[in-house]
Amino acid sequence: MKHNRLLTSAILAIVLLVAMALCSMVGVVSFDWHDLTQSPIFWNLRLPRVILSVIVGAVLSVCGTVYQSVFRNPLTDPYVLGISSGASLGAAIAILMGWEAHLWGVGSMALITAILTILLIFKVASIGNRMHTTTLLLTGVCLTFLITAVISLLMALRHDKMESIIFWTMGSFASASWIDIGILLPVSIVGILIVLYYSKDLNLLLAGSEVAQSLGVEVEKVRRRLLLFTTLMVAFAVSACGVIGFVGLEVPHCIRLVCGSDNRRIVPYSIFVGALFLLLCDTLSRTLIPPNELPVGSITSLVGAPMFIYLLYKSKRSI
Amino acid sequence: MVQLNHLSYSYGSHTILNDISLTVPDGSFCAVMGANGCGKTTLLRCIANLIHPAHGEVVIDGKPARDYTTRQLAQRIACVQQHPQTDIEFSAFETVLMGRNPYQRHLQNESQHDWDIVEQCMKQTNTWHLRLSLPSQMSGGELQRVMIARALAQQTPYLLLDEPTSNLDIAHQFEIMELLTDINRNQGKTILIVVHDLNLALRYCPQCMLLQGGTILFHGPTSEALQPERILTTFGVKTHLVEGYIQIDGQSR
Numbered sequence: 001m002k003h004n005r006l007l008t009s010a011i012l013a014i015v016l017l018v019a020m021a022l023c024s025m026v027g028v029v030s031f032d033w034h035d036l037t038q039s040p041i042f043w044n045l046r047l048p049r050v051i052l053s054v055i056v057g058a059v060l061s062v063c064g065t066v067y068q069s070v071f072r073n074p075l076t077d078p079y080v081l082g083i084s085s086g087a088s089l090g091a092a093i094a095i096l097m098g099w100e101a102h103l104w105g106v107g108s109m110a111l112i113t114a115i116l117t118i119l120l121i122f123k124v125a126s127i128g129n130r131m132h133t134t135t136l137l138l139t140g141v142c143l144t145f146l147i148t149a150v151i152s153l154l155m156a157l158r159h160d161k162m163e164s165i166i167f168w169t170m171g172s173f174a175s176a177s178w179i180d181i182g183i184l185l186p187v188s189i190v191g192i193l194i195v196l197y198y199s200k201d202l203n204l205l206l207a208g209s210e211v212a213q214s215l216g217v218e219v220e221k222v223r224r225r226l227l228l229f230t231t232l233m234v235a236f237a238v239s240a241c242g243v244i245g246f247v248g249l250e251v252p253h254c255i256r257l258v259c260g261s262d263n264r265r266i267v268p269y270s271i272f273v274g275a276l277f278l279l280l281c282d283t284l285s286r287t288l289i290p291p292n293e294l295p296v297g298s299i300t301s302l303v304g305a306p307m308f309i310y311l312l313y314k315s316k317r318s319i
Numbered sequence: 320m321v322q323l324n325h326l327s328y329s330y331g332s333h334t335i336l337n338d339i340s341l342t343v344p345d346g347s348f349c350a351v352m353g354a355n356g357c358g359k360t361t362l363l364r365c366i367a368n369l370i371h372p373a374h375g376e377v378v379i380d381g382k383p384a385r386d387y388t389t390r391q392l393a394q395r396i397a398c399v400q401q402h403p404q405t406d407i408e409f410s411a412f413e414t415v416l417m418g419r420n421p422y423q424r425h426l427q428n429e430s431q432h433d434w435d436i437v438e439q440c441m442k443q444t445n446t447w448h449l450r451l452s453l454p455s456q457m458s459g460g461e462l463q464r465v466m467i468a469r470a471l472a473q474q475t476p477y478l479l480l481d482e483p484t485s486n487l488d489i490a491h492q493f494e495i496m497e498l499l500t501d502i503n504r505n506q507g508k509t510i511l512i513v514v515h516d517l518n519l520a521l522r523y524c525p526q527c528m529l530l531q532g533g534t535i536l537f538h539g540p541t542s543e544a545l546q547p548e549r550i551l552t553t554f555g556v557k558t559h560l561v562e563g564y565i566q567i568d569g570q571s572r
Contacts, residue, residue, distance in 0.1 A: 072405055072407070073406070203413075204417055208405075210369050210398075215393055216393030216394075217420070262413065
């Protein structure tokens, strides 16, 4: 079993690396192997963009896997929980204040509001030191509506900034830089390693928290740690590139439909599959109608939704 | 040996268990009975340390339950609860394999030993042929047997079951009780089982504890426990014995 898992992960990693190499060569400016090393466009724009999309893809799908297991709800992902919309509120405010010029001005504001949002949601949904799942999801959905309304109001008041806010709420890697990667990469590596460490516990949590506890899982501790680190990862990811929906929801389910519910497989596979998926979507977004860019958030849904529905239709396994 | 010392549990201002003290000897097969809401499930959850009593303590093999780590306790007590509905499902084999979790470290894979135990437990509960089925594809009785198989895979000396026979037809109720009797006699497991059917308890469980309003009304042989006057106090139902079977006459009111 372990051998299979490692082998599959290794194959996926190789596929991902090849895809990264290919995707970094195509675009408005195409490269061949010879002028790669000299081109500043490649080093300062293309490569950071490819790497960032890979990290964000991995983070979003791993976090989706965790949320779906911890909350025992197949519809959960970072977007549904309200973290993404919380981040977009901060970004909208920062854009309106004219902080775009500052390095990471929008990003840090998005990070702050994302964390505040999730703290508020957890505060509302926790009874004692336990978390009530339905309340949590409903709070997340409600806050998402509220925040979307606030953002619409802000945009109505300031027509001039509308386009950049919309673009941010749809997600984009166009402004990817090495600084973004430098901030996001360490957070992601630590977070993903922690999720991998607890991936067996995720299986037991799916069977219910009391069942998990009677099978030897320290439920509250594991849950708190997983939620803390996944939330941090999502907040950092969203603040770097805006709101990208659907990846966190869809990737874990697609893997589940193909190779079962065991999180010890889903977590490592979703790192690579999520990364690959977002990499391809971003490449499409910048190459479909050059030199214009499409918002990557709409590409993820355009590509992902039909694929997801096809898998659901084909599969006898219910999700 | 499971000892309860002055155990009390309350939910808000509502007292559910009130100063319960008793000893469950090793090897007993004991029915936990009482009207709805009398604290049967709460009692089992306290024993399994899933909830913490307000006063008093649960002592398992001479050591207070709260002093065990979650893993250690999972190697001593197995629970069969009502199976929660989930949308993300595991096959019966994967489910039973989870019973080996208390013996595994993080990132550690199941060994051949674990696989053998799972196979043995599934064969014992007659669920081996269902190993690739998902819970949604199984009947209530099959699912209940899978849950029991998972508890057996934990290889614990104590087994707690919360209404494993509810929602099952008569044949499957007997099947589960026969299986538990076999486990009790041949593996020497101590079994505490919440059961509603008076005759099922009378037939299969040698011991019985009757709960009423959070206190223990009686703890001892089932044949003594289920006397008409005790049933009347506990459940408010008039009964009489006919050839070793409890015949229900109707409500006392």
